[in-house]
Amino acid sequence: MSSSHVLVLNCGSSSLKFAIIDINSGAEALSGLAERLAEQAPLIKYKHNGSKQCIDLNAGDAHQVAIKQLVKLVKQLDLAQNLIAVGHRVVHGGEHFTKSVLINDNVIDAIKQTSVLAPLHNPANLLGITAAQHAFENLPQIAVFDTAFHQTMDKHAFLYAIPYALYTEHGIRRYGFHGTSHYYVSTQAHKILGLSHDQSRVISAHLGNGCSVAAIKNGKSVDTSMGLTPLEGLVMGTRSGDIDPGLFSFLVNQLNYTASAVDELLNKKSGLLGISELSNDCRAIEEAAAQGHPQATLALDIFCYRLAKQIAAFVVPLGGLDALIFTGGIGENSDVIRSKVVNMLAFLGLNIDTDKNLAARFGNQGVITSQIQPCAIVIPTNEEWVIATDAATIAQEQ
Structure with missing residues (x-):
């Protein structure tokens, strides 16, 4: 060997x-x-x-x-x-x-x-x-x-509208995460769909306990939903995603939370877990919703609405859409969430194919819409492969 x-x-x-x-x-x-x-x-x-x-x-x-x-x-x-x-x-x-x-x-x-x-x-x-x-x-x-793939974002995409010195002196800006996953599945999408690397508009949705969306134009990340930390953006398993920053002072000044308690609340007690009051596991929440549990249903509705809204927003920096990728544990396996999200994005020309959507689970990839372009596609991520190939390339250069 x-x-x-x-x-x-x-x-x-x-x-x-x-x-x-x-x-x-x-x-x-x-x-x-x-x-x-x-x-x-x-x-x-x-x-x-x-x-x-x-x-x-x-x-x-x-x-x-x-x-x-x-x-x-x-x-x-x-x-x-x-x-x-x-x-x-x-x-x-x-x-x-x-x-x-x-x-x-x-x-x-x-x-x-x-x-x-x-x-x-x-x-x-x-x-x-x-x-x-x-x-x-x-x-x-x-x-x-994780952050390297998103270093191609322009300043207008990664800067917060706060005093500029906080960026120049302390590096406070949006960085983005899940970069190896977004890179891998977008590269695979180019191969599977025959997209031109220099003329492509792809949105990648990495959905697991942590969730993020990336807008990828001509193979490069131009925007992403996570920010300075992995807390910003979408609703996640236990993370709140985007909130009014004023919530922090309200919790501290009105409800006597400490800073560490607020951090724990937003990172470990919110998201799907916080809304459903059942679990951060999407499978458990889908089962409860199917049985009529009102907060489980609400948790799924909020999760899907926020996800669809973020995807639609990322059509702006791309100037159109060729492919929407679902990946990560939820993205690869939840036909329920994919169907809800794609149906909300029908105005972009996406139409779910129920049979294809059911088939693309448990490690199976494939287009899940009735048309080829624009399309929604499921691609299992392989971050370990990206790490392995990068490591091998650098090691062989030594």
Whole structure:
């Protein structure tokens, strides 16, 4: 077996998603998730050669222990000798990074400086980088940034209408996220639909527990719904998305919330969970709505309305629409939400095909409208593949 594998690491605040990917074929030699890290009953779930296994960790074990177990597993499965690089997902790159880079001390310092903009994500990403550097000291380590794809936005799209000095002195602006996903599915859409890369108008809707929309013109991001942080934009699983900023002072001054309580409210207790008072899981909410639960129905209505409104708004920077892409856990599997949204966008020439919409679920891609252009299409995302190929390209240049 030739040395053509990349280890992809995606460290969250309490989880570690990993995969070893063959860059020649795209096949995953190993994939898995370490979850509930630093909590009770942490474990690693992984898949190898079609077999699913679990490794129990000790209560309180964190990322470093999980990566040590991962390294042990990689060696046990005889996969280490084929690795050529480690690719790391880094959520926030600020304005420092417009593309993926080889990690060195300067890159680590820049990621640390940007951590103030992503306090839940970047520190966890750095934990993964540090642990992997010790575990795989002879392999090049590459950082792939969620924000990099959106660095092609113009100032009129990314600046807030607040004092300009806050941007020049503190970097306060809209950055956008889910960049690797938006890049991947928009590239796939060009291939599948035969769109000209230099003359295309695509809107990508990445819908999961976190949700964002990107307007992509001629292969480049020109606008996106998330902003300084992943809280701005659409209604999400537990995040509010866009709100009146005056809500913050109302909650603090009138209801005696602390700043941290407001942050927790908007990030962890709002969105689908907050409206439904049931769950942040879209599947559970759809089931409850089908049974007549009024707040579950309302949660879906608000989610779809805000999504359709954002998609329609992004036709403005594109000057038209060739394709609307649905991706992410909800986008790839919820025919209900896709149907609701497409029906609200019928004025753009989109008409849902019920049979195609039902067929495009559970890993199946395809056009879900009755016409080819403009069309709505489901494309399963593959952020790990983007990270792997970027890492391999940079590693082979060294």
